[in-house]
Amino acid sequence: MKRTTYCGLVNESFLGQQVCLKGWVQKRRDLGNLIFIDLRDREGIVQLVFSQEFEPQALKIADQLRNEYVIEVSGIVVRRADEEINAKMKTGTIEVEAHQVNILSKAKTPPFYIENGIKVADDLRLKYRYLDLRRPEMQQAIILRSKILQAVHRYLDDQDFINIETPYLTKSTPEGARDYLVPSRVYPGHFYALPQSPQLFKQLLMGAGFDRYYQIARCFRDEDLRGDRQPEFTQIDLETSFLTAQEIQDLTEGLLKKVMQNVLGIEIKLPLPRITWDEAMNRFGSDKPDTRFGMELTDMAAAVKGVDFKVFQNVLQKGGQVKAIVVPNGADHYSRKEIEAKQDYLKRFGAKGLAWLKVTADGFSGPIAKFFKDQVAEIKAAAGAKVGDLILFVADTRKVVADALGYLRTNIAHELNLIDESKFNFLWVVDWPLFEYSEEFHRYIAAHHPFTMPNEEDIHLLDTDPHQAHAQSYDIVLNGYELGGGSIRIHRREIQEKMFKALGFTKERAESQFGFLLNAFDYGFPPHGGLAIGLDRFAMLLSGKDNIREVIAFPKNSKASEPLTNAPSTVSVKQLDELGLEVEDD
């Protein structure tokens, strides 16, 4: 029997026709000499009817069917009587009178029900991922991801980008994340590294004259996992020659617009909003602000100047900041105990305390309200607070204030449901610092990566005040997630060498690690730049999920293992021998 159509696509245009369907038994409702089967495939569910009246033989087989059996069935599409219509089903006005049915595959009872919204431990879902992926919401998420890719391929092809693959077995580089290493059999003791990104290759492709490159590239980083981080993930990676940062951003906006149109049918307004990194940190306490709600950070230094509250005064004297966020109508939502719990949480960002005031009709309430009696109007005005609001203050260094209040801002917005989930707020964050200080290494490290071009007017700072320099880099942010980022790259040897020097590389080390890039710069290298978008995060956000596992067919669990195949696993001594490796016992 050849399949006529998908279950979910049977509609009134098939009325009276014979169809052949193949799929999985979603549900059997056995009424004796009348049996209903919901049959499921990737497009949806349709109801089959088996009856003594029209085919006793088929009814007998239907009696044996159980959930998740794979069957093929042929029958006639008929309209349901009015009172039998199921308005909840896409195919609810019709059903298929089954005349012939074959069991293609029997099934054990699955460990969880194949339906949306199941409440099951993630590990069990991953162990039986092939069952989990049968669930309609998973199918939709994976299909949505595919649609994004389709739109990306079409758009970039239209824009004359060339799709080029770069190696997965490549060279370990010192900066950045921990590498996944692959031992070489041919050169014992030598290792390939899986790419953290195709960065250097795509730059070399610009040197090769391809002008516009893109790739759907798998990237590997051996760091701990988070809801939005997997050890292997996919980037929509692109690079162009001769374009300005603005032009690259324009191209990217066109790409995002196309994806939003094709995948969700949503029109986004271009150009996208754009703020500097400084502004993002000052207003939102984050380099990837969620702009779907307010509660911005306000500087309270001036307003609390005369307040006899030592904590604030000490911080201000030391050159620190006193900033606040206002929780609208927050006074009733948070008890003293709850606020103190948040204060405890903030310790992990280095915050020593969380000062708070509830705005009442006659001033402030709360344990420190007494210090602020004389500045009620001033503080209310500065914070933009009204009666019933809760004002939360953090006084500390700039970084601690931003981290702590930035966290509180999003945490509270989620708790109080202040976020319009239907919004897709794209935002460029531009003009990043070129370097950030690493406590671990006691030196400056690249904020983006070591190949990022400084602002022209900051190039001289590389020799004198590197931490003052800003970069020609840009991140695209969506709803508080770093969706992607890119930069104009360095394409001249002397600037790249200055950069390596500022990063604390010796000339020899720069030469041995990145000599091939520096050499390439000597042979006529075009100015270039590009960007990479995290496909997994993009798909996660467009499908309304809160973990990228939900849009990856076979992800790792939060301990970086994969319960389905049990990777990683030990290997035989023979395999290790061939690689010249030995595993130490603990």
Next chain:
RNA sequence: GGUCCUAUGGUGUAGGGGUCUAUCACGCCUGCCUGUCACGCAGGAGAUCGCCGGUUCAAAUCCGGCUAGGACCGCCA
């Protein structure tokens, strides 16, 4: 590397020293049922309470360790 949380039939859970011979729902099995779609009705099976040790007359319950998982900090150019 660190902090916190969780572990009870197939699944999700209740139970926080004796009443547990372990609750409920879904699922599963058998029978009945011709208009169900959360089908219904009647009956049934299914759990060494994650593992090891300790406290106690007595441990699913308290304590310690381990294992597995989850969230977060660090880490993620």
